[in-house]
Amino acid sequence: MFNFKKMKDMKNFGRYLTSLLLCVFLLSSCIKGSNVRDGVGYGLLAWGGSNGFTPVLKSPLGIFSGSNVIALVNNLELNVGDCYVFSYRIDYDQPENSASVVETNGYQTITLIDYVMLPTYNFNSYFPDISYISSDEIPLVKACNGIDFFEGYLFMAQVARHPDDWKLTWEINYDPDTMMPTEEDGQRYYDVYVRARAQSKSEKTTMSELTYTNVYYVDDYLTLAANQERKDNPSATQFKVRFFYISDIDEETNTATWSHDQVDFSVEGFLDTASWY
Secondary structure, X not given: OOOHHHOOOHXXXXXXXXXXXXXXXXXXXXXXXXXXXXXXXXEEEXXXXXXXXXXXXXXXXXXXXXXXXHXXXXXXXXXXXXXXXXXXXXXXXXXHHOHHHHHHHOOEEOEEEEEEEEOEEEEEOOOOOOOOOOOOEEOEEEOOOOEEEEOOEEEEEEEEEEOOOOEEEEEEEOOXXXXXXXXXXXXXXXXXXXXXXEEEOOOOOXXXXXXEEEEEEOHHHHHHHHXXXXXXXXXXXXXXEEEEEEEEEEOOOOEEEEEEEEEEEEOOOOXXXXXXX
C-alpha cells in the first residue's frame, strides 16, 4: 500500500507521484481491504455532477468528487480548470458509491489524500528560430517518455538533466504553414518542437536526470492534423507526430543537436466533422 504520510513536502510528493505514474503511465491502485482501495490518478478539475455545479475530478479512472474536494475548491486550494495528479481512497461499501447513487450524482465519492497541480501549457502556433539558443536553454533526455490524451490534453512525461533544485519552464511550438505535413522517405510527419528553459538556477553543479509530468492542450492541433491526414488519404488510420527537442548544446559554438521522439495517433480518435480546410 502507498504510504503517502512519508511524503515530507509537496516537491517530494510530486516527484514520487511522477515516478509512480511512469510505472503504469499513468494509472495505479492497490487494495486496502475487501472494498476499500487507495489509488493514484490524474485528470482535470471541472464543474459537473447532476447539477452541473459540483467540482469533480475527471479522470480516465472515472469521475470523482467528495466532501474534501468540495472544501478545497471553496477554500481556493484547488482550482477548476487546472490539471492534477492526485492520491485518493474510495470505499465501495459506502451508500454514496452504490451504482444507483453514482448514476444520480454523476460521480464516485472519494477521500482526496493528496494532490499536485500539473503545469499546463498551450501549443503555440508560431515557429521560433531553432538555430537560436538562449543562455537558459536546457537540453532534454526525452521529450516524450510516456504519453496519454484526456479531455483535450496531452499528459506527457519528459526528462531533463540538470541540478535538482533548478526550476524549468516548458514550451511547445509548431509552424502552421509547414506542419501539413512534412514528407520524408515516403512518410508523412506532423512536427512540433519542445523546449525547456531554466526559470531559476542555483550554484549546484551536480547533474541529475529528472522526470517531469507536463500537460499540453492539444485538442485543436490534433483535430487539425487528423482532418488533414484524412483529407489527403481517405484510408489513413494513423498520423505521426514527431516531438523534436534539443538533446545537446555545443557551448563553444552555441549550436544545438536536435533529436525527436515519435508518437502515432489514431485518425478516427481526433476527426471533427467541422471543416478545418
